Amino acid sequence: MDGEIPETGMADVIINKQTFTYFLVEEDGILTMPSGCPHAAFNITDCVAQGGHNYLKSSLEAAFKIGLREHKLGNQDTNTSHVASENILHSVLTHYYLAILALHPGIVDGTNTDNVTYADLQKAIRFFPSPVQMACLLCMTAHTLAFERATILEDKEGYECPASIYMMRKTSRDRARRLLDWFAALREPMRSRELLIMASLKDTELQEHFVPFFAEGV
Incomplete structure (x- = not known):
């Protein structure tokens, strides 16, 4: 679907005012799409x-944006924000972090x-991310509560969260x-995205629990 998702979700999409692209996925076929892409699946047989979920470097900014949105509205549109997705993000950060240490081990103890x-x-x-892409990844792994999707149905329990995720x-x-x-180079992109998180959590119960790396306005 082209255009932006309505603020109230896919339920308010006006079908005859949007352009849709249809893909036929045959047996053994694989279809991938960007993070936050509104979609629906229909079986003809x-x-x-x-x-499943995966994260391309180019999709980190979109994942950040849709994660904040799903925190408020739930994952009824994209099904992106849940514990399995978070596990992937922590693993991606680990990959980049270890790649840095492999090249510059002295950074850890300050002897570099x-x-x-x-x-x-x-x-x-x-394939190392840009500062903005890395800031989005850091936010989604260091400020995870701001990206946990809302439970929009009162009788539906949230996803189980293994203890290992809390350690991650x-x-x-x-x-x-x-x-x-x-x-x-990471500090300004990170500060800017933390301001977006603050705005998304304003007047919510999580507002007082959000601990940014950079104080507001600094």
Whole structure:
């Protein structure tokens, strides 16, 4: 579907005023789409289909945006925000973090004397994200409560969250702090996205529990 999702969700889409693209997925076929893409699936014959999530570097900004939206409205439109998706995001951050340490192990204990910049990382590490993309990833792993999707049906329980996810959240927050300390290029993108999170949590119960890395306006 082209255009933006209505603020109230896909239920308010005016069908005859949008343009839709249809894909026929045959047996053994795979269809991928960007994060936050409004979609629906229809079976024309009896069949079994498996859906899942993955994150391309180019989709991190869209994932950040749709995650904040689903926190308020639930995942009725994109089914992006849940514990399995969060697990992937923590793993992606781990991949990039370990790639940095493999090149510059001295960064961990402060003995690095190479004055490595973020631009150096982008040149040295294949498919390394831009500062804005990395800031979105850091927010989605260090500020996870702001992206947990709302339970829009009162009689529907939320997803179970394994203890390992809580451990990942702490580890990712520690790694985010280190990356922000090491690389100045990340600080403004991170601050800007934390302001967006603050705005999305305003007047909610989670507002007082949100702990940004950068104070508002700093």
